[in-house]
Amino acid sequence: MAYAYWKSGRVKDVAVFDLFFRQNPFGGEFTIFAGLGECLKFLQNFHYSDSDIEYLKTTLPASIEDEFFVFLKHLTTNDVTVYALEEGSVTFPRVPLLRVEGPLIVVQILETTLLTLVNYASLMATNAARYRLAAGKDVRLLEFGLRRAQGPDGGLSASKYSYIGGFDGTSNVLAGKMFHIPVKGTHAHAYITSFSNFSDLQTKMLLDRITGDEKDMLQLSLHWRVPLSGLLDILTDEASDGELAALISFAIAFPDGFIALVDTYDVKRSSLIGCRSGLLNFCAVAMALNDLGYRAIGIRIDSGDLAYLSNKAREVFVKISHKYNLPWFAELQIMASNDINEETILSLNEQNHKIDCFAIGTHLVTCQRQPALGCVFKLVEINGTPRIKLSQDVVKITMPGRKDAYRLYGADGHALIDLLQRAVENPPEVGARVLCRHPFQESKRAYVIPTRVEPLYKAYWSGGKVRDPLPSLEEVRLRVQSSLQTLRQDHKRNLNPTPYKVQVAVSDDLYNFIHDLWLENAPIGELS
Amino acid sequence: MAYAYWKSGRVKDVAVFDLFFRQNPFGGEFTIFAGLGECLKFLQNFHYSDSDIEYLKTTLPASIEDEFFVFLKHLTTNDVTVYALEEGSVTFPRVPLLRVEGPLIVVQILETTLLTLVNYASLMATNAARYRLAAGKDVRLLEFGLRRAQGPDGGLSASKYSYIGGFDGTSNVLAGKMFHIPVKGTHAHAYITSFSNFSDLQTKMLLDRITGDEKDMLQLSLHWRVPLSGLLDILTDEASDGELAALISFAIAFPDGFIALVDTYDVKRSSLIGCRSGLLNFCAVAMALNDLGYRAIGIRIDSGDLAYLSNKAREVFVKISHKYNLPWFAELQIMASNDINEETILSLNEQNHKIDCFAIGTHLVTCQRQPALGCVFKLVEINGTPRIKLSQDVVKITMPGRKDAYRLYGADGHALIDLLQRAVENPPEVGARVLCRHPFQESKRAYVIPTRVEPLYKAYWSGGKVRDPLPSLEEVRLRVQSSLQTLRQDHKRNLNPTPYKVQVAVSDDLYNFIHDLWLENAPIGELS
Known part of the structure; x- marks a missing residue:
């Protein structure tokens, strides 16, 4: 032309x-x-x-x-x-x-x-x-969409413009590097499933922040699992040892950034709800970290009824907070992912969810609607x-x-x-x-x-x-x-x-x- | 992790x-x-x-x-x-x-x-x-989606993988350069509307392919518009002079690649159908080209009832082909664009469309469905x-x-x-x-x-x-x-x-x- x-x-x-x-x-x-x-x-x-x-x-x-x-x-x-x-x-x-x-x-x-x-x-x-607008200004929004974008560069545009539109960060590390957008991520289910049991835990020790002494995180976490099991009404039998091993190793790597995916062994049975294994294990590790002077960040839920599970999780955190007089424990972050779109958020709002942070991928970056x-x-x-x-x-x-x-x-x-x-x-x-x-x-x-x-x-x-x-x-x-x-x-x-x-x-x-x-x-x- | x-x-x-x-x-x-x-x-x-x-x-x-x-x-x-x-x-x-x-x-x-x-x-x-699969193997499919892709690189992926999936070419010149995909395009409506009348036509001459003499394409096209007007039952008054000027200039630039957008002055009135101005002008220019030894490629329709218009256009081409004994004129290419998706193609098939080529953008590259x-x-x-x-x-x-x-x-x-x-x-x-x-x-x-x-x-x-x-x-x-x-x-x-x-x-x-x-x-x- x-x-x-x-x-x-x-x-x-x-x-x-x-x-x-x-x-x-x-x-x-x-x-x-x-x-x-x-x-x-x-x-x-x-x-x-x-x-x-x-x-x-x-x-x-x-x-x-x-x-x-x-x-x-x-x-x-x-x-x-x-x-x-x-x-x-x-x-x-x-x-x-x-x-x-x-x-x-x-x-x-x-x-x-x-x-x-x-x-x-x-x-x-x-x-x-x-x-x-749907989530309100107090909820954190993270863009997790790279894998569903139109190739790697489509993904970079998605990260950049969702940040402009009001998101707080991205899981795309290159976008973080190129545009100075805060980068946030958690671990994947594969991290959890890659641990079968305690023998996969090659490092168990973490330095006490206050005393500087090395402490055994496995021992501490197992120790905490017992009273928490009673408090949360979750049997220790229900908790996966592989999952606990994975969470401990993650906590040792990121003692100040411990956020745990809790729905890997999310098997619904009879009247029980999912995430029980994950919640109990997370709380045990979070209390062990607390013993050594560290504060956990929170959990991520990637399946199931997010409104219900977030309320259950919040109840659990509040219960522990009261019992052990740890006010910050009640405020632990609850992150939700799993195919979230604008309508999901609005519906969760109506159900009084207790989610602090949404990680949103597919629907955000493809603008599915x-x-x-x-x-x-x-x-x-x-x-x-x-x-x-x-x-x-x-x-x-x-x-x-x-x-x-x-x-x-x-x-x-x-x-x-x-x-x-x-x-x-x-x-x-x-x-x-x-x-x-x-x-x-x-x-x-x-x-x-x-x-x-x-x-x-x-x-x-x-x-x-x-x-x-x-x-x-x-x-x-x-x-x-x-x-x-x-x-x-x-x-x-x-x-x-x-x-x-x-x-x-x-x-x-x-x-x-x-x-x-x-x-x-x-x-x-x-x-x- | x-x-x-x-x-x-x-x-x-x-x-x-x-x-x-x-x-x-x-x-x-x-x-x-x-x-x-x-x-x-x-x-x-x-x-x-x-x-x-x-x-x-x-x-x-x-x-x-x-x-x-x-x-x-x-x-x-x-x-x-x-x-x-x-x-x-x-x-x-x-x-x-x-x-x-x-x-x-x-x-x-x-x-x-x-x-x-x-x-x-x-x-x-x-x-x-x-x-x-929807279009069948004999119809040409062109990817025209760059402007609706996830940024320039999303667009390149779209061109590449639609070619792999069975498209014949792309309008994305960079994709052509990078991946050796055939590049095809036509002109835009703006090309037509940028010409107001014959005075915008600064070059009217084209070399006769056989004799090598310079011929006046405007004169020839105007000459052809008269008998064609009668044959096609379209008044010369209905045809826009600006459009004719634009088509002549395009034909002079691409005498062997003349393909014309015919719906710019597509104003539906009473029982008349659109594209009348464009069809008459296109045929006049195509016949003028023919006089100088060139064969036009065809038309593109970018609005309206594509099944109906393609049939009308094919009728017109066949009529001219018979009248002037130009068999190839009956076979002129009819290209259709305008928000086409898989369902549109299937529906057009049922209506026995006469389209040879679809140019598809938005629905293809965004995979809207x-x-x-x-x-x-x-x-x-x-x-x-x-x-x-x-x-x-x-x-x-x-x-x-x-x-x-x-x-x-x-x-x-x-x-x-x-x-x-x-x-x-x-x-x-x-x-x-x-x-x-x-x-x-x-x-x-x-x-x-x-x-x-x-x-x-x-x-x-x-x-x-x-x-x-x-x-x-x-x-x-x-x-x-x-x-x-x-x-x-x-x-x-x-x-x-x-x-x-x-x-x-x-x-x-x-x-x-x-x-x-x-x-x-x-x-x-x-x-x-």
Whole structure:
């Protein structure tokens, strides 16, 4: 296509494209914009290498003129300007996330990469933000999804954008290294099953933190298992010795970071519930660690009825805490994993779970409920002339021309509406009445008197340079939360959220501009 | 976890892990195994770099002994052996795709990456193979999904594994360059809308292939639009001049590769159908090209009723073919895009569509119907001792021990059953009766007399080396189709496919082995 533009002599043509989506994902009423940082890095590094050009020569038809490859070789993004929302902002359908201006050919070449960089990033950040809203701010959320992502690099994007969206850490160590995201993990079931019995325990000794003496953790744990067995009403027979050996070895390796998977020998029998072996063994090792001056972190439950098991575990921890006067024991962390999604969390909330931390993989990284955000890239102006794409489907009609966007805030400080205007219009003013119109339904319109007007676009790329230093991942992450706070609660709820006004409002001027162009371009049919 | 193993002195422990999934994706009865090539490359390149170790030192607790980092620095995969199915094979739930043997610590460190490399690759190849089955072998399938993938690298994996699964090409030029996959694309709607009228056409001339004379393509196309308008019953008024200008410029750039998007000005009015402007303009340009000795390729339709429009377009092509005695014109390619998935193709088949080529993006690369294959990695043996993981859920019980797998074929040449055996058992023999049992249901068993026995595993990695040269992408792609051919048609159909016998069969010996271990490991409860 670039060659066709070039061959048509359209090298000097200048175009404006909007990158936007038409529908919020996950049945929700908001989207988080992410991926801008990667877009800017892409613009910075954009060029055709010699090997790219060699390859293109082999795949494009032999009739392609050599000069075109010279043209490609010297192609840069220096004449491109990118306006964008701030990364991490809440946004809505049809408000362009990026407005990309510049040489038609170059901008068209950028299309697919910009879409790729924004689509999944925004989808993932939105998904993560929804999990955060569902879980509440006091619960820790960890991303455990690498194994189910679209390959290793898909996994890195997942880690990065779920952190931005509000997760607290990842199990992906490379993501930790590359993006400075906190890395958290526990052990696997295989760690437990790799120990058959006490003879697999080659090291039993741990230094007492206070006295510095070596103590026998196996002896101490076995010693504790007896009274705890009575207290918790779990027979020591029910507890697996292989599991105890595994937990002891893990505690010796990480005396200050002891977190144990407790459902490996989770065999439900008659009226008994699972995790009994794991709970008893964990508590015995945690008490042994306590004897030596260390505090355990907690447990992970990876199967079964998470609400019920977390309550049982919390009861057990409270019981021990009271009996041995160890207040911190009641606060031991309960982590849950196992195929968790947004609905699971909401359902667990209703059942008053006692989980402090969710580790979430598959549903988070694949965005199972809707694995793609449908961002599109549409031409809206060329050489100063607005372009409109008509469609049988009104929602697919593009908004022509170079536009600016403003967020108007109401008296209570919440965002009221996003308004698109022609770029030549004056910005809306605080305290002045603004007519906001539905772009396609004539009768849908409202006056708004904003208490605050936030211009949504900033030029992030122009003259071949990133205009401001890029915000850190931390800053973008904070922006997500502060931006979400400007949104009324009812827009954010999971079930039947209130729509954020019309899809997007347009100014009266833009409304007329669209409809004039529409009439001008739509052919008149004949009834037959 | 690696540190805990190390600290427990388990450096010499040797383990066997199975990598497998428990359910076929997409409600189907088969899965394509892919990703082995990448796994082997990963094993080849596996090491901890100095910067990795520096990073780990900053994230792991300060109590970690320095010697452990020295240990990591010298860690290799030289003592690991990987047995696997042939990449591109049809496979079934619970038959391990990989059997990974070697030092417990190393194998455990490999877990997540191996899962990542196999999960999406197999899911994607399976999805692509299903599209191929739905579309039939004569329709071309192109992957157009980069913009909806999990970032640029997710997109590369999507291109690669959809090619393996049976697609014919991709729109991802980098995938073409890296993997030698045929690259195909068309132009975008923006190309059409960037032309307003004939004055945007800066070059109108094209060389006559025969005479070498320069001819005016605009004049020729306009000339052709008149008789074609009558023949096709489309008014020249209905055809957009901007669109014609765009198509002419594209034809001049790619006279031998002229394929046109025909639905840009697709406005449905009264009884008329869309694409009328595009069809008339395309045919006019195609006839103009024909005058100069070039043959157009075809059209792409990106909206509307694809079955109806493809039939209309084919009628138009046939009409012109007859009228002007140009047999090839009747065969012009009709490409369809726009949110196509497996069900769309099946439904279009029922409507007798006339589409030659589908360009598929979102649903293909995100595997929307099921965006993750649930591969797991389970410990089955340690230091020669089998390990079993029990679960309340029978499907989650692991198959203990080092196992081999065989595919048994019936008299008609189709695959009958996959049989798992203990590695110490003799392979099944052609013509000899083999007792095949359901692993968990005692009464489900059958005798099979195989006409062919295919050992499924081969050692692909041992002694720090890839054992055989890796097959090319082409070879793996062929393997997918030949492997699918061994499967009976009813296992492959989209609606209610016949299950491939039991999930997986086990030999009588393995059956008893599993159940003995199960009893040995399951605690006995008390009724209360």
